[in-house]
Amino acid sequence: MDRRQMEGAIAGVIRSLGASLKNRGLYPATHPLVRSPVEKCHLELAPFFADRSELALTVSDGTLVLEGVPIFQLTSSLELFMARLGAIGLPAVIFERGVSVEDIELFVRFLHETKEQGLPIPEIKSRLARWGVTHIRVTSTEEEEKDDFTLAREIFGNALNVVVRALKDVRNGRIPDGAESDRAVREMSGMVSRNRDAMLALTLIKNFDEYTYNHSVNVSVLSLAVAETLGLPETERIGIGVAGLLHDVGKTQLALDLIRKPGTLTVEEFEEIKKHPEEGFAILGKMTHIQETTRAVVREHHMRFDRTGYPRPEPEYRMNPHSYVIAVADCFDALTTMRSYQKARTPQQALEIMRKLAGKSLDPDLVELMERSLGVYPVGTMVRLSTMEVGVVTGTPGGGKSEPKVAILFDRSGNPLAAPQGVDLKEPDPSSGKPRRMILGTVNPLMHPPVSISGVLQAVSA
Numbered sequence: 001m002d003r004r005q006m007e008g009a010i011a012g013v014i015r016s017l018g019a020s021l022k023n024r025g026l027y028p029a030t031h032p033l034v035r036s037p038v039e040k041c042h043l044e045l046a047p048f049f050a051d052r053s054e055l056a057l058t059v060s061d062g063t064l065v066l067e068g069v070p071i072f073q074l075t076s077s078l079e080l081f082m083a084r085l086g087a088i089g090l091p092a093v094i095f096e097r098g099v100s101v102e103d104i105e106l107f108v109r110f111l112h113e114t115k116e117q118g119l120p121i122p123e124i125k126s127r128l129a130r131w132g133v134t135h136i137r138v139t140s141t142e143e144e145e146k147d148d149f150t151l152a153r154e155i156f157g158n159a160l161n162v163v164v165r166a167l168k169d170v171r172n173g174r175i176p177d178g179a180e181s182d183r184a185v186r187e188m189s190g191m192v193s194r195n196r197d198a199m200l201a202l203t204l205i206k207n208f209d210e211y212t213y214n215h216s217v218n219v220s221v222l223s224l225a226v227a228e229t230l231g232l233p234e235t236e237r238i239g240i241g242v243a244g245l246l247h248d249v250g251k252t253q254l255a256l257d258l259i260r261k262p263g264t265l266t267v268e269e270f271e272e273i274k275k276h277p278e279e280g281f282a283i284l285g286k287m288t289h290i291q292e293t294t295r296a297v298v299r300e301h302h303m304r305f306d307r308t309g310y311p312r313p314e315p316e317y318r319m320n321p322h323s324y325v326i327a328v329a330d331c332f333d334a335l336t337t338m339r340s341y342q343k344a345r346t347p348q349q350a351l352e353i354m355r356k357l358a359g360k361s362l363d364p365d366l367v368e369l370m371e372r373s374l375g376v377y378p379v380g381t382m383v384r385l386s387t388m389e390v391g392v393v394t395g396t397p398g399g400g401k402s403e404p405k406v407a408i409l410f411d412r413s414g415n416p417l418a419a420p421q422g423v424d425l426k427e428p429d430p431s432s433g434k435p436r437r438m439i440l441g442t443v444n445p446l447m448h449p450p451v452s453i454s455g456v457l458q459a460v461s462a
């Protein structure tokens with residue numbers, strides 16, 4: 001989309017929002033005139049997320065600003081929407097990739113029903129969270145101090161865009177720019193060092209439609225975390241991260257329905273799949289800014305620790321130890337993701353399976369290291385507490401050595417809390433002096449409505 005098309009499309013989005021808002025005042029909420037503009041708005045937003053993970057709209061001096069440039073194509077029907085934003089005190093609204101019709105509907109309802117003027121931003125945020133709006137964010141100004149989770153999300157989103165572009169380039173017969181991957185990985189590496197939990201939490205948000213892209217970024221983040229725990233020098237860490245990001249780039253040379261095929265593959269199909277590490281090695285060889293070892297690692301990522309994988313190494317072939325790092329990250333992410341042919345394992349279950357693979361396909365030392373660095377209860381694990389409350393692990397201080405941080409989501413009767421409540425597991429019970437809450441065990445996350453772990457993290461860290 002060029003700028004003019006973008007402005008036109010944004011005007012469409014705002015028009016739909018305004019129409020729904022206006023009709024909300026005239027008709028019941030379920031009326032088609034309220035619902036259909038919301039659906040239209042949802043459709044109009046979709047093209048923006050082809051090449052970006054979020055879309056920020058700012059209101060400045062009564063003018064709508066899109067990515068720093070004012071839009072003047074607006075007509076009077078849009079003014080109601082702008083006026084509501086201004087009155088409530090909302091200078092910036094950010095739509096995130098994955099925004100649903102329900103999110104938009106709830107947001108319109110929020111604008112319609114909120115009568116107070118000039119609400120403080122944290123109050124607006126907590127109201128939206130309470131209403132269950134997940135992919136529409138509000139901020140005070142674009143320049144506001146960003147918290148780690150916002151920053152992590154942006155960095156993750158940027159890396160995702162880089163992979164999408166790289167894989168599309170290869171499919172279209174172009175050679176992707178290796179400098180972009182390098183830059184994206186450097187950002188992620190910095191964020192892993194700064195706040196590992198924030199970055200790891202993002203790998204737990206699985207996007208089933210965009211598996212290859214998300215998987216690539218997840219493997220990169222996970223291998224960066226392992227590389228950091230190993231204490232590797234920066235150049236090597238970046239090399240591993242880039243290998244993670246591009247490890248499956250060779251799959252672009254395979255037919256799409258083969259990659260997406262659910263269930264077991266025929267012998268011939270598997271022979272095709274087996275070509276992707278070599279294909280990836282060839283593609284990386286044509287890219288600039290790619291380290292030699294990164295290329296080797298991409299070629300070796302399915303060779304397995306016991307050297308029984310593919311392409312099958314000759315007896316004298318020396319494998320790069322960094323390839324084992326990618327293998328554990330690859331395995332962990334694949335196991336914790338739901339695919340058409342498998343249910344998603346919890347991080348704990350995944351680690352248990354990986355323990356069985358240690359010494360076979362996986363390097364036993366790295367499995368142990370991963371287990372240690374993710375902790376007994378990795379970020380994102382749903383846990384039941386001794387109070388019978390259910391929460392989610394939001395942090396693993398000391399690399400998993402200390403008591404995890406937990407945010408309570410459901411009270412003892414199973415009712416969801418209005419907002420996640422961060423608790424300190426070390427906090428003593430005044431009567432006994434013993435800790436008030438202890439973790440009893442893990443809970444099947446499928447028993448509870450899907451939880452946006454980064455949303456929870458953001459809410460409890462604010």
Ligand SMILES: [Fe+2]
Binds near residue numbers: 247248276301302
């Ligand atoms: Fe692969």
Ligand SMILES: [Fe+2]
Binds near residue numbers: 215247
């Ligand atoms: Fe993979």
